[in-house]
Amino acid sequence: MSYEQDEEDQYAPNFSVGSFPKEFGYGAFDGDGEGPSGPLSGEQKPRILLMGLRRSGKSSIQKVVFHKMSPNETLFLESTNKIIKDDISNSSFVQFQIWDFPGQIDFFDPTFDSDMIFGGCGALVFVIDAQDEYNDALNRLHQTVTKAYKVNPSIRFEVFIHKVDGLSDDYKMETQRDIHQRANDDLADSGLDQIHLSFHLTSIYDHSIFEAFSKVVQKLIPQLPTLENLLNILISNSAIEKAFLFDVVSKIYIATDFSPVDMQSYELCCDMIDVVIDVSCIYGLHEDTGAAAFDSQSSSLIKLTNGTILYLREVTKFLALVCILREASFDRQGVIDYNFLCFREAIQQVFELRSKNQVAYNSSSQANSSAVGESGPNTSSGASGASNGLLSNTAPLDNSPNNTSESLKQSNTVLYPVQDSAVAM
Numbered sequence: 240m241s242y243e244q245d246e247e248d249q250y251a252p253n254f255s256v257g258s259f260p261k262e263f264g265y266g267a268f269d270g271d272g273e274g275p276s277g278p279l280s281g282e283q284k285p286r287i288l289l290m291g292l293r294r295s296g297k298s299s300i301q302k303v304v305f306h307k308m309s310p311n312e313t314l315f316l317e318s319t320n321k322i323i324k325d326d327i328s329n330s331s332f333v334q335f336q337i338w339d340f341p342g343q344i345d346f347f348d349p350t351f352d353s354d355m356i357f358g359g360c361g362a363l364v365f366v367i368d369a370q371d372e373y374n375d376a377l378n379r380l381h382q383t384v385t386k387a388y389k390v391n392p393s394i395r396f397e398v399f400i401h402k403v404d405g406l407s408d409d410y411k412m413e414t415q416r417d418i419h420q421r422a423n424d425d426l427a428d429s430g431l432d433q434i435h436l437s438f439h440l441t442s443i444y445d446h447s448i449f450e451a452f453s454k455v456v457q458k459l460i461p462q463l464p465t466l467e468n469l470l471n472i473l474i475s476n477s478a479i480e481k482a483f484l485f486d487v488v489s490k491i492y493i494a495t496d497f498s499p500v501d502m503q504s505y506e507l508c509c510d511m512i513d514v515v516i517d518v519s520c521i522y523g524l525h526e527d528t529g530a531a532a533f534d535s536q537s538s539s540l541i542k543l544t545n546g547t548i549l550y551l552r553e554v555t556k557f558l559a560l561v562c563i564l565r566e567a568s569f570d571r572q573g574v575i576d577y578n579f580l581c582f583r584e585a586i587q588q589v590f591e592l593r594s595k596n597q598v599a600y601n602s603s604s605q606a607n608s609s610a611v612g613e614s615g616p617n618t619s620s621g622a623s624g625a626s627n628g629l630l631s632n633t634a635p636l637d638n639s640p641n642n643t644s645e646s647l648k649q650s651n652t653v654l655y656p657v658q659d660s661a662v663a664m
C-alpha cells in the first residue's frame with residue numbers, strides 16, 4: 240500500500256509505524272505485475288468508504304489496520320478536513336482504495352459528487368462512537384445509507400459500533416441491539432427495508448477492528464468461495480482444527496474454513512504472525528540486499544503447553560496460511576506439509592486465472608474506450624461496473640466446489656488424509 244501523500248496531506252509525512260519494518264509495509268507491488276501501474280490501477284480500484292460523525296474514530300481505524308499505527312498514537316491524530324484516499328495494493332487479492340471522509344461532510348453541498356463517490360464503491364463503513372450519545376450518528380447513518388443506496392444499490396453497508404473498549408459486556412450487547420433496532424426501523428419507515436446493514440462491535444485497542452475489517456474485505460473478494468473451499472479440503476484432510484489465510488501486512492484474514500471463528504483463535508494467529516515477522520526481521524535479513532525475509536521458505540511451528548500447535552506457512556509474497564491443530568494430529572507432519580503444497584499450488588492457480596482475466600478485461604476495455612470514447616471511472620456508469628467488489632471488473636470465476644476440485648485435479652495434486660498417511664508417505 241502506498242499511503243497517498245497527495246496534495247497537502249495533513250499527517251506527518253513519515254509518521255511512525257512503530258517497529259514495523261519498511262519492507263513489510265505496503266510498498267509498490269512488484270510481485271506479479273499488479274502494482275499501481277498494473278491491471279487495477281488508481282481510480283479503477285473498488286473503494287471502501289469510511290464515514291461517520293467527527294471524532295468517531297475513522298482515521299484511527301485506517302491508521303491502525305493499514306499503517307501499523309499503535310492505538311495510543313491515534314490520540315494525536317488531527318481532524319480530517321478533506322477526503323483522504325489510501326491505496327491498498329499489497330496483495331493480488333486485497334486491492335482497493337480506502338477513502339476517509341471528514342466528519343462534517345455535507346451531502347447537500349453542490350461540490351459533493353455523490354455519483355462519483357458512491358458509484359465505484361464496494362462497501363461503505365459507517366463508524367458510530369458507542370461511548371458517545373448516538374442519536375445524531377443514527378440520523379447521519381440513515382441519511383448516508385439512503386443517499387448511497389439511491390446511487391448504487393449494490394454497496395455493502397457495514398456499521399462499526401466503535402470504541403466498545405470502554406463498555407461492559409452487557410452494555411455492549413444492549414448498545415448493539417438498540418442501534419440495530421433503531422437503524423433498521425428508520426430504514427423500514429422510509430420504505431427501504433430491503434437495505435441490509437451488517438453490524439460489528441469494534442475497538443482499535445484489541446483485535447476486533449481487524450476481525451471486522453476482515454469481514455468487510457472478504458465480502459469484496461469474488462473468489463472467496465473458492466478460497467474457503469480449498470481451506471475446507473485442506474483442514475478436513477489434515478486434521479487441522481482451524482485455518483486462516485492471512486494478509487500478512489494488515490493481519491486481515493481474507494478467508495477461513497467453514498467452522499466458526501472464535502476471537503481467541505484469531506488473536507493467537509495474529510500474534511504468531513507478529514512473532515514470525517519480528518524474528519524474520521532480526522535474524523532473516525539477506526546479507527547482500529538487506530531485505531527482510533518473508534519468502535517461500537518462511538514457515539513457523541509453535542507448540543503451546545496446552546497441546547495446541549500453531550503452524551504457519553508462506554503461500555504467496557503477501558499471504559500466509561496459519562493453522563491451529565492438536566499436537567496428536569501433528570505426528571504425521573509430512574502429510575500435512577505435503578497437503579499444504581497442494582493447497583498452495585491450487586491458490587496459485589486461482590491467482591493466475593485472476594491475472595489472466597484482468598489482463599483480458601483490460602485489453603478489451605481499452606479497445607472499447609478507444610472505440611466509444613473515454614468513459615472514465617468518474618462517470619456513474621463506469622463506476623458502478625466496479626461496484627460489486629474488488630474484482631467486479633473481471634470475468635467471474637466459477638466458484639463451485641466442482642471447479643475447485645477440478646483445479647486441484649488439473650494441477651495433479653491430491654490431498655492425502657492424515658489418517659491414511661501410510662499411503663501418502
Ligand SMILES: Nc1nc2c(ncn2[C@@H]2O[C@H](COP(=O)(O)OP(=O)(O)OP(=O)(O)O)[C@@H](O)[C@H]2O)c(=O)[nH]1
Pocket residue numbers: 291292293294295296297298299300310312313314315316317318319320340341342343401402403404405441442443444
Ligand atoms: N477508546 C477508544 N478511542 C478511540 C478508538 N478509536 C479512536 N479513538 C479515539 O477517538 C479520537 C478521534 O479519532 P479520529 O480517528 O481522529 O476520528 P475521526 O472520525 O477520523 O475524526 P474526524 O477526522 O474529525 O472526522 C482519537 O482520540 C482516538 O484516539 C477506540 O477504539 N477506542
